[in-house]
Amino acid sequence: MSSFKPKLGDGSVVLPQTRVKMIMKSSPDTESISTDALYFVTKATEFFVEHLAQEIYESTNKSNELTYKGLADIVQKSDSMQFLKDMVPKKITFKEYQEILKEKENGDLMSNRVKILHNGYSSNIIEEKDENLPFVRANCSCVLVTGIIVDTMTPWDTKFILLALEANGLTPDDINYVVSTHGHSDHIGNNNLFLKAKHIVGYCVSVKDQYFIHPFDKGIAFEIDAGIKVIPTPGHTADDVSVVVKTEDLGIVVIAGDIFEREEDIEQPEIWRSCGSVNPEQQENSRAIIANIADYIVPGHGPIFKVTDAMKKKLSQNVRMCNS
Numbered sequence: 085m086s087s088f089k090p091k092l093g094d095g096s097v098v099l100p101q102t103r104v105k106m107i108m109k110s111s112p113d114t115e116s117i118s119t120d121a122l123y124f125v126t127k128a129t130e131f132f133v134e135h136l137a138q139e140i141y142e143s144t145n146k147s148n149e150l151t152y153k154g155l156a157d158i159v160q161k162s163d164s165m166q167f168l169k170d171m172v173p174k175k176i177t178f179k180e181y182q183e184i185l186k187e188k189e190n191g192d193l194m195s196n197r198v199k200i201l202h203n204g205y206s207s208n209i210i211e212e213k214d215e216n217l218p219f220v221r222a223n224c225s226c227v228l229v230t231g232i233i234v235d236t237m238t239p240w241d242t243k244f245i246l247l248a249l250e251a252n253g254l255t256p257d258d259i260n261y262v263v264s265t266h267g268h269s270d271h272i273g274n275n276n277l278f279l280k281a282k283h284i285v286g287y288c289v290s291v292k293d294q295y296f297i298h299p300f301d302k303g304i305a306f307e308i309d310a311g312i313k314v315i316p317t318p319g320h321t322a323d324d325v326s327v328v329v330k331t332e333d334l335g336i337v338v339i340a341g342d343i344f345e346r347e348e349d350i351e352q353p354e355i356w357r358s359c360g361s362v363n364p365e366q367q368e369n370s371r372a373i374i375a376n377i378a379d380y381i382v383p384g385h386g387p388i389f390k391v392t393d394a395m396k397k398k399l400s401q402n403v404r405m406c407n408s
Contacts, residue, residue, distance in 0.1 A: 196229065196230055196309075196310075196311050196312060196329055196330060196331045196332070197229070197230055197331065198227060198228075198229055198329055198331060198334065198337045198339075198382070198388075199227065199228040199229075199252060200225065200226075200227055200228075200382065200387070200388060201226040201227060201228050201233075201245070201248040202223070202224075202225060202226040202237060202241075202244070202248070203225055203386065203387045204222075204223055204224040204225035204226075204346075204383070204384055204385035204386060205221075205222065205223060205385055205386070206220070206221070206222035206223075206345060206346075206359065206385040206386075207220055207221045207222065208220060208355075208358060209221075222270060222385055223237055223238060223241070223270050223385075224237055224270045224271050224341075224342075224384050224385060225339075225382055225383065225384060225385065225386070225387075226241075226245070226248070227327075227339050227382055228248075228249075228252060228254075229312060229327065229329050229339075230309075230312075231258070231259060231260040231261065231309070232259065232260065232261040232262075232263060232308065232312065232327070233245075233249075233259050233261075233262055233263070233278065234263045234264075234265065234327050234339045235263070235264055235265055235271040235272075235339075235341065235384070236262065236264065236271070236272060236273055236274035236275050236277070236278075237270060237271075237273050237274060238269060238270050238273040239269075239273040239274065240273070241273060241274060242273075242274055242277065245274045245277065246277070256277040256278045256279070256280075256281075257279075257280050259278045259280070259281045260280075260281055260282065261281055261282050261283075261284065261308055262275050262278045262281045262282075262283045262284070263284045263314060263325065263327050263339075264283075264284065264285040264286065265286075265324055265325055265326060265327075265339070265340070265341025265342065265343075265384065266285075266286050266320060266321040266323065266324045266325070266341055266342065267285050267286050267321065267323075268321070268342070271341065271342075271384075272285060284306065284314055284325065286300075286321065286323035286324060286325055287300040287301060287316065287323040287325065288323075289306065300316040300323065300325065301316070301323075303316060304316075305328075306325075311329065311330035311331075312327070312328070312329050312330070313327075313328050314326070314327055314328075315328055317340065317341075317343050317370035317373065317374060318363065318366050318367070318370060319343055319361055319362070319363050319364070319365075319366040319367020319368070319369070319370045319371075320341070320342040320343055320356075320359075320360065320361055320362070320367055320384075321362055322362055322363070324341055324342070324343055324370065325341070326338050326339060326340045326341060326343065326370075326374055327339040328377065328378075334379060334380050335379030335380065336377060336378050336379045336380075337378065337379065337380045337381075337382065337388075338374050338377065338378040338380070338381050338382070339382040340374050340378075340381050340382060340383055340384065341384045342356075342359065342383075342384035342385065343356075343367060343370050343371055343374060343383075343384070344356065344371065344374070344381055344383035344384065344386075345359050345383055345384060345385050345386065346383045346384075346385055346386025346387075346389075347381075347383065347386055347387075347389040348386075349383075350395050350398060350399065351398075353402070359385075364406075365406045365407075368399075368402050368403050368406050369403050369406075371399050371402070372396075372399040372400050372402065372403045375391050375395055375396045375399045375400075376396055376399075376400070378391050379391060
């Protein structure tokens with residue numbers, strides 16, 4: 085059974101921790117309730133709502149919007165609370181539960197591994213052939229994160245992608261998410277190999293003919309898993325995204341696509357500007373945002389590099405100059 089998390093927002097099911105606390109504290113019978121007891125009731129209510137949301141999700145057309153009326157209909161059909169028995173903590177305090185969650189998160193971070201399958205490259209040397217237009221050469225960085233592939237190179241790299249996956253004990257069916265940092269041809273060329281995955285191409289999130297509404301344009305990150313999210317970083321194109329990965333060994337790694345061409349473009353900004361930017365000011369801002377959260381950056385057309393304080397300072401100064 086597929087998992088569903090109720091969406092936050094008007095007209096949808098909001099997990100009711102705050103509401104439960106308000107209701108309980110407003111009752112004379114619960115004025116002296118302990119924090120731990122309040123927490124257990126809150127968790128039980130949360131699990132109950134999640135259960136109901138899952139029920140209605142499975143019984144309808146798998147709508148992403150669940151109304152209170154829809155939940156009420158399911159409540160009437162529910163005659164058992166047995167599903168709560170093993171889900172609600174019984175013998176631990178709220179503080180202990182927080183510590184358990186933190187340990188779990190740390191365990192998840194240990195499983196987050198960033199593997200560079202291909203170091204991207206680009207050249208500004210213009211070549212010519214009699215039968216063709218002048219051209220330059222480029223191909224993108226391709227990165228494997230646990231269950232995720234980022235930027236699938238060109239259509240002529242299919243064999244390389246398959247062999248790289250095989251070398252890591254994987255097939256295309258093992259990939260849950262395909263993220264293309266933007267829609268240029270050298271970043272989407274083998275997306276079609278991953279038919280069981282959810283695809284994120286720039287701000288577009290889709291599976292088959294289903295296009296999911298996510299507010300990247302409002303600056304909202306798309307959470308993939310513990311320690312892995314996709315953030316909007318426009319500039320090179322109107323809807324670039326970057327993948328932020330928290331790892332145990334490297335700290336925070338940001339797979340940035342062509343927001344960074346390669347490490348040298350920090351001191352030589354003409355490198356990234358000459359490669360095309362629909363909004364240079366916006367790209368400067370995205371570059372500074374990425375540098376300020378990253379320990380390492382995987383650029384679109386160069387090897388991974390460590391972010392230094394000097395880099396952060398320079399990129400922040402560039403933003404201020406753009407805004408002055």
